Amino acid sequence: MDKFHIKGGRPLEGRVQISGAKNSALPCMAAALLTPETVILHNIPYVRDIITQRRLLEDIGATVLMPELRTHKITASHIELFEAPYELVKTMRASVLALGPLLARFGKARVSLPGGCAIGTRPIDLHLAGFQHLGATVRLESGDVVARAPRGGRLRGAEIKFDKVTVTGTENLMMAATLAKGTTVLRGAACEPEIADLAELLNSMGARVRGAGTPTITIEGVEALGGAEHTIIPDRIETGTFIVAAAITRGDLEIKGCHPEHSGALIAKLREVGVEIVEVNQSTVHVSCCPNGLRSRDVVTEPYPNFPTDMQAQYMALMTQAEGRSVISETIFENRFMHASEMQRMGARIQIEGHNAIVEGISPLTGARVQASDLRASASLVLAGLAAQGETIIDRVYHIDRGYEKIEDKLKQVGARIERLRDSVTASLQMPRGVEGMAAEVA
Ligand code: UD1
Numbered sequence: 001m002d003k004f005h006i007k008g009g010r011p012l013e014g015r016v017q018i019s020g021a022k023n024s025a026l027p028c029m030a031a032a033l034l035t036p037e038t039v040i041l042h043n044i045p046y047v048r049d050i051i052t053q054r055r056l057l058e059d060i061g062a063t064v065l066m067p068e069l070r071t072h073k074i075t076a077s078h079i080e081l082f083e084a085p086y087e088l089v090k091t092m093r094a095s096v097l098a099l100g101p102l103l104a105r106f107g108k109a110r111v112s113l114p115g116g117c118a119i120g121t122r123p124i125d126l127h128l129a130g131f132q133h134l135g136a137t138v139r140l141e142s143g144d145v146v147a148r149a150p151r152g153g154r155l156r157g158a159e160i161k162f163d164k165v166t167v168t169g170t171e172n173l174m175m176a177a178t179l180a181k182g183t184t185v186l187r188g189a190a191c192e193p194e195i196a197d198l199a200e201l202l203n204s205m206g207a208r209v210r211g212a213g214t215p216t217i218t219i220e221g222v223e224a225l226g227g228a229e230h231t232i233i234p235d236r237i238e239t240g241t242f243i244v245a246a247a248i249t250r251g252d253l254e255i256k257g258c259h260p261e262h263s264g265a266l267i268a269k270l271r272e273v274g275v276e277i278v279e280v281n282q283s284t285v286h287v288s289c290c291p292n293g294l295r296s297r298d299v300v301t302e303p304y305p306n307f308p309t310d311m312q313a314q315y316m317a318l319m320t321q322a323e324g325r326s327v328i329s330e331t332i333f334e335n336r337f338m339h340a341s342e343m344q345r346m347g348a349r350i351q352i353e354g355h356n357a358i359v360e361g362i363s364p365l366t367g368a369r370v371q372a373s374d375l376r377a378s379a380s381l382v383l384a385g386l387a388a389q390g391e392t393i394i395d396r397v398y399h400i401d402r403g404y405e406k407i408e409d410k411l412k413q414v415g416a417r418i419e420r421l422r423d424s425v426t427a428s429l430q431m432p433r434g435v436e437g438m439a440a441e442v443a
Contacts, residue, residue, distance in 0.1 A: 002401075004394040004408065006385035007417035008367060012251035014414040018239050018258040019045040019405040020070065020232035024194040026094040027171040028201050028232060029053050032074035033062065033101035034178060035205055037227030041072045044232060048402045052092045056084055060098070083110035086143065090114070092402070096124055097168055099147060100176035103136060107153030110146045122333070126166050130173040133158040134180055157182030157221050165190045165303040170217070171198055178207040180221035189217045192304040193262045197233045204228040236262040237310045238404060239285070241379050243267070244314045245411070246287040247275040247294070248321055248387045253414060255285045265307045269315070273297050273322055296324035296361055301332050313339045313380035319359040320348040321387055328357040339377035342370040343384050346392065367392040372399045379404065386416055393421075 020043035030053070032039035044050055046069055054064050054072070061080035065073040082102050084095040089112040102109035114124060124145070128138045131147050134155040138147045149155050157180045160173060170190040175198070177184035189195070191213055199212030205228040208220035239258040246253035247270060260267065260279045267277050267285070274294045278286045296319055301309040309332040319326045320343060330336050337357050340350045345368045349360035367390030372378030378400035385392030397420070400407060408418045 001395065002397050002423055003421040004382060004385070004392075004397050005419045005421050006367070006382065006388075006392045006394070008365070008386050008388035008390065008392060010386075010415055010417060011249045012245055012253055012386070012411070012414040012416055015254045015256055016242050016410050016414055017256050018234045018242070019043075019047075021045070021194060021197070021235040022047055022049055022403045023167070023192075023235075023237075024197040025050055025232045026053050027097050027168070027175070027194065027198045028230060029057060029072065029074060030097035030101055031175055031198060031201055031205070032057070033076045033079070033098060034105055034175060034202075035225040035227060036075075036077040038073055038075045039201075039205065039227055040229040041074070042070065042229070042231040043234075044070050044072050045235065045405045046070060047405050048398070049092050049094065052088060053094065056088050056095050056098060059085075059088070079106065082106055082108050083144070084112060086112035093122060094168060096127065097172055097175075099127065099131070099145070100172035100174075103131060103147050103149060104155055104176045104179040107149035108147070110141075110144050112144050113140065124169070126162055126164060126169040127172045130160045130162075130169065131155075131176060133160045134173070134176055134184065155180035155221075157184040157219070159185045160187065162186070162188035167192050167194065170195055174199065174209060174212070174217060174219060175202065177219035177221060178202055178209065178225060179223075180219075182221055184219045184221065186217040186219070187215065189215050190303060191215060193233060193236065193259070201228060201230040204230060233262070234258045234283075237308065237376070239263055240266045240308070240311045241314050241383070241404070242410075243270060243275070243277065243285065243287050244311075244318050244383055245386060247289040248318050248383050250289050251414070252288040253286070254280070255287065257283055258285060259283065260285050265305055266311055269297065269299055269307060273318070294318065294322035294361075296322040296326035296359070298327040298329070300329040303332070309333060309336060310376050312336060313376045314383055316340065316350070316357060316359060317343065317380045317383040317387070320350070320361055320363045320365060320384070322361040324361060326359045326361070328359065330355050330357070338373035339380045342373075342377070342381055345370055346384055346388055348384070364389065366390050369393045369395065371395045372397055375399050375403045379407075382407065382411070382418070386411070386418075
């Protein structure tokens with residue numbers, strides 16, 4: 001398994017370019033299953049989850065051409081299988097996004113039921129209840145969810161109220177409803193920018209979706225959808241991660257190709273703690289840090305437009321470097337503090353009490369061997385490593401490869417000392433051994 005080797009303590013300075021949003025690209029790729037015509041998607045990030053989603057589409061019979069690295073031309077004219085198998089769903093939960101489009105277009109779909117993951121149980125009961133409201137029968141068969149449209153093969157429009165905000169649940173039902181007979185109203189829908197981006201694609205395919213980006217989405221079903229061309233929005237979590245990277249290293253970064261308005265809650269919170277963030281224009285932010293040091297501030301993760309759970313781990317890394325005590329409350333996932341114990345190995349003072357992490361700053365961080373447990377946790381450990389004195393080795397960086405495009409290259413371009421230790425290199429390293437020794441072997 002690849003590792004990162006980081007020599008910390010150097011401010012990041014320069015320009016960094018943000019990639020397309022993984023969490024928007026994944027549902028947009030699934031949406032291509034709604035039509036036999038070609039859907040062309042630009043600004044697809046080059047990350048592991050996208051490769052997994054492409055494999056899923058190809059496995060079930062779609063063709064995916066890549067005339068350029070970040071452009072996908074997807075044609076789902078000959079679908080042979082109507083399922084997402086366990087091997088794919090277990091590596092990437094977003095494979096369940098195939099369910100809505102397959103059910104809507106073909107009247108049947110089978111998707112392996114995702115199990116728990118490192119950050120919690122993460123059920124899909126709300127997706128399934130929604131499909132039932134649209135007239136589908138849903139049953140569990142050998143660990144798979146098997147869904148069928150009512151007689152005649154077409155879902156029926158319905159009013160669906162979500163008990164809890166779910167991002168992929170909203171996306172799955174929005175896609176399913178595009179081809180349903182009649183009108184569907186989704187209430188309590190997620191408002192994330194990725195939902196609005198997906199709706200924009202669906203509408204350019206001929207769907208009639210209104211209100212995406214608000215809690216009430218209305219979808220008038222149509223008979224068929226056609227091809228379209230669409231550019232994926234920039235990744236707001238990658239944007240946020242680089243803003244924190246500038247702040248935690250006391251650096252100065254120009255972050256380009258982003259949509260600052262999608263990071264409103266994060267930017268407001270970081271300004272409160274003392275980070276200087278200037279919106280240069282609609283697609284650039286300039287971050288400089290921090291003439292008067294960093295102050296601790298509490299934060300609560302909540303659905304968009306509030307502070308995102310996907311930035312909680314990175315914010316925790318930052319709070320270890322802020323003056324005073326902060327309480328970080330995680331309300332979306334029940335087990336999303338795995339990074340805290342790894343940061344403690346680097347000298348952070350963090351106490352977990354139920355849904356709250358209490359961080360005491362300023363804690364001088366020192367390099368250590370740590371292990372990534374999930375995608376955003378890995379990003380937070382990279383940030384901690386960049387701020388730490390000495391050398392950090394982060395194990396299991398395949399987690400970060402799921403969602404950050406070439407993060408080590410982007411960081412190196414702005415002055416970070418970070419190297420990927422390839423599997424073949426790390427395999428030859430013997431334990432026990434000091435971190436210094438490992439670095440020498442890699443160099
Ligand atoms: C999406 C994002 C992920 C982000 C999360 C929350 C993608 C591919 N992933 O994940 O990066 O961290 O939103 O912003 O877009 N829940 C249920 N029943 C359901 C569905 C969800 O109880 O049927 C619960 C979940 O366990 C969780 C909460 O609702 O506690 C929110 O989950 P959800 O918004 O569905 O997360 P994802 O869409 O999986």
